[in-house]
Amino acid sequence: MKTVPFFRIELSEAEIAEVVDTLRSGWLTTGPKTRRFEEAFAASVGATHALALNSCTAALHVAVEALGLGPGDGVLVPTMTFAATAEVVRYLSGVPVLVDCEPGTCNIDLGHAEQILADHGKGIRAPGMSAGSRIVGVMPVHYGGDMVDVGAVRTLAARHGLWVVEDAAHAFPAAWRPSEDAPWQRCGDNTGDVTCFSFYANKTITTGEGGMAVTSSPELADRMRRMSLHGLSHDAWGRYTSSGAWDYRIVDAGYKYNLTDIASALGLHQLRRAEELRQARETRAGWYTARLGASREVMVPASRSTRRHAWHLYPIQLRTEALAVTRDQVMSGLRSNGVTASVHWRPLHLHPYYKERFGYAAGHCPAATAVFDRNLSLPLFPGLTVDEVDYVVAALQRACEVPATV
Secondary structure, X not given: OXXXXXXXXXXXXHHHHHHHHHHHXXXXXXXXXXXXXXXXXXXXXXXXXXXEEOOHHHHHHHHHHHOOOOOOOEEEXXXXXOHHHHHHHHHOOOEEEEEOEOOOOOXXXXXXXXXXXXXXXXXXXXXXXXXXXXXXXXXXXXXXXXXXXXXXXXXXXXXXXXXXXXXXXXXXXXXXXXXXXXXXXXXXXXXXXXXXXXXXXOOOOOOEOOEEEEEOOHHHHHHHHHHOEOXXXXXXXXXXXXXXXXXXXXXXXXXXOEOOHHHHHHHHHHHHOHHHHHHHHHHHHHHHHHHHOOOOOEEOOOOOOOEEOOOOOEEEEEOHHHOOOOHHHHHHHHHHOOEOOEOOOOOHHHOHHHHHHHOOOHHHOHHHHHHHOOEEEEOOOOOOOHHHHHHHHXXXXXXXXXXXXX
16 A cells, blocks of 8 residues: 655755755854845745744744734634644634634635625624624635735725735635736735745745745834744844844843744755746646546545635645545545655634534534535645645545545
8 A cells, every 4th residue: 555645745955955055154043044035025025024833833823913902802813723823812812703604715705704704894793792892903815825806805904904914824825806807916925914934844844843934014014023033122133143232121021933044945945946846736636637527426626816825735625415425534544555645735714623612603604614524635746746645645545535544
């Protein structure tokens, strides 16, 4: 029996050599390579400012803090997301206002967001929101690397006076355009007030652990940088260079979120290969679609001419009404055949914390509730071979046909 992992990390000799060079340099924490990584990343997405951090969660946290999120403030968050998007709102005692998803893309349903805002204006409060509270922001997530309609997000935000923080953990290097004859706009090029990326081990580029916040606002950039390292007036790099000053001042109660030069050494070379890696994933997504596109058992992700998909994930939806097995049984069947698949995600409104703390129930976000019963993500990474894709597809077909023990 073959085995196909969900993800397989493949590093080049250049990345390994850069890490070794960092180890020999004597500068292991935030230093010159992190600065180079920030500058190169900003240029790659067309941003003015970039701040390297130890995770995308950290990036999201300093972003909402810099934008002034306060206790009781509501933030529109897609229910179809990972824990981090909403939990950073809770870090500052804000209220995540969960929004349903589009059934096809699993991206935020802006129609539902508009309805929540309209109801809020009429005094009909979302779970967790109190009388007199306000909704101050929206945090779209680009599911799987397929960008949200950022033009529509900006319109909604402008209409209601909201800031926009993009959770782009899946979306580098992705792009969007409103129509086929319009120019491409890269994710991070003023698509939000702040856009936050992830460099976790299985992301589209990796630093092992890491993230990046980009913005066009010097004020937000300064605030995020200060808060990312204990609220100090000078960062560690500035203090310990020959031209830096030994003294510093604590000007805010900040956090410890800086990225190391060891991690940035990986990032510098991963960044140079980003489009090459994206195209490799796109090719493999195409192999899956060619084999599964006509299937009666599954619905494959759409490729749209107005999106340059980052292809972090290859998510499918099972047509469970036509199957004698459940999604969980299909997952079990794949596993028994050596294929590691995943589910992205259990929607937030179905997690105990959001049920018990805020009173969410399945009916609050019916589209996401329905999607959760049938979605799963197949292995996808640049080194995936055509033989491995064939094996995954055959294993999936067998799992859809034969009931398995969960």
